[in-house]
Amino acid sequence: MQSFEIDKTDLQRIKAALERDDAELETILQEYHASEIAIIFEKLPHEAKEKIISILPAQFASEVISEMDEEHHPEEILISLDPEKRSEIVEELDYDVATDIISQLDEEDQQEILEDLNEEDATHIRTLLTYDEDTAGGLMNTDVIKVNVCLNKKNALDEVIRQSEEMEEFYTIYAIDDEGTLQGIVSVKSIIKARADAKIKDLLVNEFVYVEAHVDQEEVARLISQYNLTSIPVVDADMKLLGRITVDDIIDVMEEENTEDILKISGVSEDEELAGSWQDAVKSRLPWLIVNLGTAFLAASVIRSFDDTAKKLPIVAAYIVIIASMGGNAATQALAVTVRRISLSDLSDRQAYVTVLKEFLVGMINGATNGVIVFAVAYFYDANPMLGLVMFLAMTGNLIIAGLTGATIPLILKRVGIDPAVASSIIITTFTDCIGFLLPLWLASKLLL
Template sequence: MQSFELNKTDILRLKQALEGDDEDLRALLLEYHATEIAILFSSLSQESRDRIISMLPSELASEVISEMDAEIHPERILENLHPERLSEIMEELDYDDATDILSQLSEDRQNEILSDLDDENARHIRNLLTYDEDTAGGLMNTQVLKINSRLAKTEALEEVIRQSEEMEEFYTINVVDDHNHLQGIVSLKDIIKSKNTVIVHDLIKEEFVYVKANTDQEEVARLISQYNLTSIPVVDDEMHLLGRITFDDVIDVMEEENTEDILKISGVSEDEELSGNWKEAVKSRLPWLVINLGTAFLAASVIRYFEPTISKLVLLSGYMTMIAGMGGNTATQALAVTIRRISLTDLTDNQAYRTILKEFTVGLINGACIGLIVLLFAIFYDKNPLMGLVIFISMTGNLVLAGIAGASIPLVLKRIGIDPAIASSIIITTFTDVFGFLLLLGLATRLLL
């Protein structure tokens, strides 16, 4: 599909080479792209990863480390490296990648590593370590291409070429005044196209998007995606240019946020690592199950309260399962659509109101349809039309409530500043269990006994 990609044969070849001697392995590895070696790392032991990093040229080694999935812990490789080799690799890493990896280590270890770096690099990284990792400051790269607005065309071009030597990639040229205040942006194309007499100031695009260092990373992702930006400058409160965030960082943030959403909505802690071991998984999920057990006791207590009814009409137990199950599913459906919608756009009051009204309507119609099927079953199979009616009413009522709850609970949570995805299907399902049992058993006690 493209000129370079890791397929099964590649993985097999590489794994075989791991059995052999260093020279052959090294030669083979050099045929691959850093990204590919990083992908291979996912299926290797820590020992093999350490060995490979130790034999690669330090520039390639640093690229592999920066491309490694955070879940397979690039910082462990650093931990195991010879100090001298470690400094070499750290110098090659982009500041933002170096910071991300260092932030996973203890403060003592961070200081140890930083003290071996040259002052300039250490200063940049120390500075980045002060920002919360979920903010623009935590995401940004301080290596940023900037030129003074007073430069003439040819000086500007020379400056761009000079600065870009040290940079892997640049997309936007930032324009600053003498005091590093960000004034605007300019594109390389515009500089080239311009007449020889212009200065940078004449070319500035003053309408541009920027973020402050403390802006949340989700907001940064939203802006980059909405305005189709390749990179976005980061400034402090006085508009001093601090760094830039590029679209590829944001793609990673989006993947991460989406994983968290799916996990939370399913009752898994957002920070469970997908490839983590069973211990982490138990730690992340057992608390949710215990909370749910509490609410399940609540549902069970409703059943216990109506035990006399059930013992007279054992047929009801089968229907209980159906009504609770369909309620849970309806709530999950409404929840997923609503949570996803509010994670993509902010709803006005009127839109929020219409969302709840819509889910009410959907619950009513789906409830009536499903209820009707069950009603027919009760009439023709159980020969009990009155019980059928009780079940029809309970099914419809429970699905209406499920729709309203599935839509309104996340909307309310968002309004009061709580992450709506926390209203996971686990919590909401018990809600519909309790209500469904109350409705069915209450009505049955009244009408059927």
């Protein structure tokens, strides 16, 4: 199978049916998977989406809503639906999904939706709304299969089947005591295979990985990835079971975090939606560019302060842009490797030290190699060996500083608790620009004038 791509025929058929009657539209829509309709939605105006959601059966409609990307605003469809239909759909949604969508609305709209829901669902969602979106609590689903440790095989199995009625998939069953404290986990397989008189407490795995609700989602992703889990229970400070996070939620978190890393390292605000409007893009990128403009004036002032050298030796200008450009790129390389390494695992002090030392060596060797080439050009093309020597020294020096900066700045930011990816290439390349101008101009003023 191929991942789904919309072709024109799909769109035309659906658009034509939207104009005609609802029965035909419903028949056509049934041919698609809910996630495919969510993709088709990206091409349709708001009214069309609203109409499709209203005529689909609640169960199917809720799957479509679940599959919509946050940046295509499922909450806008929800709020414009007829209240009765809306409640039906929300009640079919997983609690964590419903909460994520409802949380995008303002207070008043949230209340309107919650008031129409049945009491149980409304309570679950109200609780989930209290957790920060980026924490384990914000990510978890409160709908878990839990059995009391005292149940025997038959009762436990009945209980599992009863509770799983509304779940598509169950990964793990959580065993709790009378107070709701998590005692351990138990697999369906071990219950099926157990002797008839076995109790849940005999089948428990007591050593298991869990998180508290306030833990950051990146940490949750790291745990799930490290221990190869399919789900992880979420507890409060007293080990009361609150919910669980499944691996498919974590896949979305990983995509989100990776997008943020790439954007931040490139000087784009992490909030920019990839498919957002040009207005949003300006808002997210202009501040960084203005910061860069300030630092670029700083770099340019280096050139101004060596006005004399530049006037006497205009050829130096052509060389310094090469030195500065190479420094910027070498720093970006060191930065990317270091930021990615930090985001996959924390580095110990010793590892951090080894990383910086490595970048020093790499900078020296890459700098000297490129320095020799620049020397050769100055020697053979410009017939100026002394200029060549200056540029060799400047290139080597600048690439060492680039390597050290690219590795050290994210490591320091991490130590002081700032996201290392904000050490974006904008900041670091501007730094190497300054050094890239200063070093050759200063050397030239000393050795060539």
